[in-house]
Amino acid sequence: MGLVYVIGTCDTKGAELSYAAERVRAAGAKAVLVDISTTQSPGGADVSPQEVARSHPQGASAVLGLGDRGQAVAAMGEALTRWLSERRDIGAVLGLGGGGNTSIVTAAMRALPIGVPKLMVSTMASGNVAPYVGPTDIAMMHAVADVAGLNAITRKVIGNAAHAAAGMALNAVPEVQDKKRAVGLTMFGVTTEAVTQIRARIEGDWECFVFHATGTGGQCLEKLIDSHLLSAALDITTTEVADHLFGGVLPCTDDRFGAAVRSRIPYVGSLGACDMVNFGPRETVPSAYEGRQFYIHNPQVTLMRTTPEENRAIGAWIVARLNRMEGPVRFLLPLRGVSAIDAAGKPFHDPQADAALFDAVRKGWKPAANRRLIKVDAHINDAAFADAAIKAFTEIAQ
Structure with a gap:
């Protein structure tokens, strides 16, 4: 069984990400919470922003502490892409967030092979998702309410997404025998x-x-x-x-x-x-x-x-x-x-x-x-x- 990587910015969505990881574990899968905050991180994640940022070709300083948010988001997307591509224990990837989170996480998802489960809960998922999905098998799930606090709606949406990611990690699609x-x-x-x-x-x-x-x-x-x-x-x-x-x-x-x-x-x-x-x-x-x-x-x-x-x-x-x-x-x-x-x-x-x-x-x-x-x-x-x-x-x- 591979791990479910729950990824997002804990500085603004820590409670929601922790809840998603909790629901993944409750469904019987193993969760790893990855913090990709580009500002001050609250800590508590299994993988810190510093660890991810070190995967950037120019090091963590090219990602963290930048004054320009757009540059920081692009740099973290590149760092996460490299970091996630090096993992050999992925059972599924679950991302949560708005525009910035979606840009970072889906950039990394697109670099993963077809067939690796990828699910993005996003406020952007009800519009044109082509820039996020590209030619890959990313599943986009509309957050309905913004990922900005836990309430009756976000608990349901995030919980369903977490259970779906856990289910994909726990149930590998069997290989066809004697395939052409x-x-x-x-x-x-x-x-x-x-x-x-x-x-x-x-x-x-x-x-x-x-x-x-x-x-x-x-x-x-x-x-x-x-x-x-x-x-x-x-x-x-x-x-x-x-x-x-x-x-x-x-x-x-x-x-x-x-x-x-x-x-x-x-x-x-x-x-x-x-x-x-x-x-x-x-x-x-x-x-x-x-x-x-x-x-x-x-x-x-x-x-x-x-x-x-x-x-x-x-x-x-x-x-x-x-x-x-x-x-x-x-x-x-x-x-x-x-x-x-x-x-x-x-x-x-x-x-x-x-x-x-x-x-x-x-x-x-x-x-x-x-x-x-x-x-x-x-x-x-x-x-x-x-x-x-x-x-x-x-x-x-x-």
Whole structure:
């Protein structure tokens, strides 16, 4: 049984945190109370702010005694991330607090592997929690009343959260026997046909995890690779790069492809949906893009066709990261189109723009024994492309 780490700022929420630890123990689990106060601590926690702060790269003085609260919160978040990542006895992590506490604790939670139980009781949990959760499995529980004193509401909410954390720590999810190896696939609506064909033909031997390429989807793929929960990647849909470079609403981060670089897992990729940048309703498209070619996917999604110049930038950005991969890599160029609406007779069909994308990848490609660039004279959703992707995958992922 792992320990339940109850984390928060005891200078302002000591009674609530102690109550949570008490309820964890009453439920039969072992609790460790961690104080992450950035001002004067009242003491009494199992782990002091000084101990956590010493994990900061620049030492405790970079965290404690700062005059600026924002700097102190950011520094404590970095220190806690390092400190918590070094623990090898975590059964669950339970955080309590408002904006500052939530920022500190969830930063550390995001660094933990997928599957480690993480529960944050927060006053921020009824709004946009994407900045706190990111691509991880953090459970956000709304505090209802502020975590500022014990009363009939906070006792119930905190107690329920403590019992949930204890239950997760006491009841590990059993491992599946004879489980298949896991592969991550990236898909968008306009590449669904390609990924569906590929998945149908490999799922007898592989457990397939499909990620919607919406920015968060790519981050989830990367998080699972970094967590050693995926053995290979079929990264067919890299459209998030276009949004990242040109202001779309579904962007990747600068670390896209970084997990494949770090892990050296078998990687098969392509340029799925790199013909488009995603925006919200038509009226939300930045005025700088007026006069461009748009496609209304639905009332909430407007697609903008990428130009040859933009495609050269996309291709160069991607290939620079492919060149850093030291594991087995196969990258496919679907010469007859990269999305369902980038085909002959379709709204985004633009051979010149596609050629710029493919040429940028070819020109930037650095040959290496572990990497092969494969031209496929087919559309990305054609059976011939699926055949080529599966052949490449089978070649490197046995």
